[in-house]
Amino acid sequence: MILVTGGSGVVGSHVVRSLLAGGAEVAVFDILPHDRYLAPHTVELVAGDIRDLGTLIDTIRRLxxxxxxxxxxxxAQDFDRHPAVSHRVNLGGTLNVLEAARLEGVRRVVMAGTWSAYPNPPSPENWAPTYRPVGEDTPPAPRNAYAALKWAAEQLGLYYARQFEVDFGSVRFASYYAPERALYVQRQSGSDVLNRMMRAAVMGEPFRLAQGADQCADFVYVKDCAEGVAAAALAPSLRSRIYNLGSGRATPLRAAVEAVREAVPGADIDVGPGLNFAPGQEAIYIILDVTRGRDEIGYVPRYDVRAGVHDCIREMRRLLSRSHV
Structure with missing residues (x-):
């Protein structure tokens, strides 16, 4: 049995689907469990808070x-509003998960890290025009409190691997786009530019950016991220502890614009030329090196931006047909 904490969320629901497709038995542990994103799949939903070690242990034993x-x-936005709670959830909750795993002899723990643990930028070669991919061994330099907590949580996992032989791995996502995130998780950050663009197109709203059509970024589809997480969870062994999960390519925003216009004919999108579509958030332009994941756990991204956008917009329309935004 694989327990997915946060399994009712955007990434979690896709991970559950990927695990089920791989033949795994899966249960969801979530503070507000629901199966809205899981249909037509049915899994056991456990209501629980990762800050509660006892509930985690009881769930692990029972299942x-x-x-x-x-x-x-x-x-990250939650941290800005509730820093103390975010600390207790993101760091303290991870400690509880690791401790429950140690006490109950859980075979493996795979957690979600973040690409924002990397420096801004690691070196000039990681920017335009070369966009040299950033590997997992790049020395960390978390750029905000959210990234610092995620990196610290990884360090706890590495400690548990060394000290207690808990088989631990962390996967670091690039900025992902997803139908649920585009429709329901409305943010104004630069990393959500493609999600915001797709939502505007599907909802018949205009989308404007003064610049940035020539800027490359690592646009990875959530279904590829989910496949990478499932691969790390199901692999016979983990040769490494940290894996990047990105698209494997530098894609100009212009290509994403063209894909959205193709998927939604008549979409009112205007993005000006040049670089830097998110001034002040330049760190989002780094490209993750996915070589380690490919070689060690078989992570091969299936979606370029055109295929991913078309699939994502189809999924957005399917969700809209079943609910109201």
Whole structure:
């Protein structure tokens, strides 16, 4: 049995689907469990808070959990509003997951890290025009409190691997786009530019950016991220502890604009030329090196931006047909 904390969320629901497709038995542990994003799949939903070690242990025992995919966390915007709570959830909650795994002999824990643990930028070669991919061994330099907590949580996992032989791995996502995130998780950050663009197109609203059509970024589809998480959870062994999950390519925003216009004919999108579509947030332009994941756990991204955008917009329309935004 694989327990997915945060399994009712955007990434979590896709991970659950990927694990089920791989033949795994899966249960969701979430503070507000629901199956809205999981249809037509049915899994056991457990209401619980990762800050509650006892509930975690009871759930692991009752379900005979042998692997945990740990995705439950508060996002960066939550930290700005509730820093103390975010600390207790993102760091303290991860410690509880690791401790429950140690006490109950769970075979493996895979957690979601973040690309924002990397420096801004690691070196000039990681920017335009070369966009040299950033590997997992790049020395960390978390750029905000959210990234610092995620990096610290990884360090706890590495400690548990060394000290207690808990088989631990962390996956660092690039900026992902997803139908649920585009429709329901409305943010104004630069990393959500493609999500915001797709939502505007599907909802018949205009989308404007003064500049940035020539800027490359690592646009990775959530379904590829989910496949990478499932691969890390199901692999016979993990040769490394940290894996990047990105698209494997530098894609200009112009290509994403063209894909959205193709998927939604008549979409009112205007993005000016040049670089830097998110001034002040330049760190989002780094490209993750996915070589380690490919070689060690078989992570091969299937979606370029055109295929991913078309699939994402189809999924957005399917969700809209079942609900109201």
């Amino acid at each position: 005979r959990v042998d692997r945990i995919v740990h995705l439950a966390a508060l996002i």
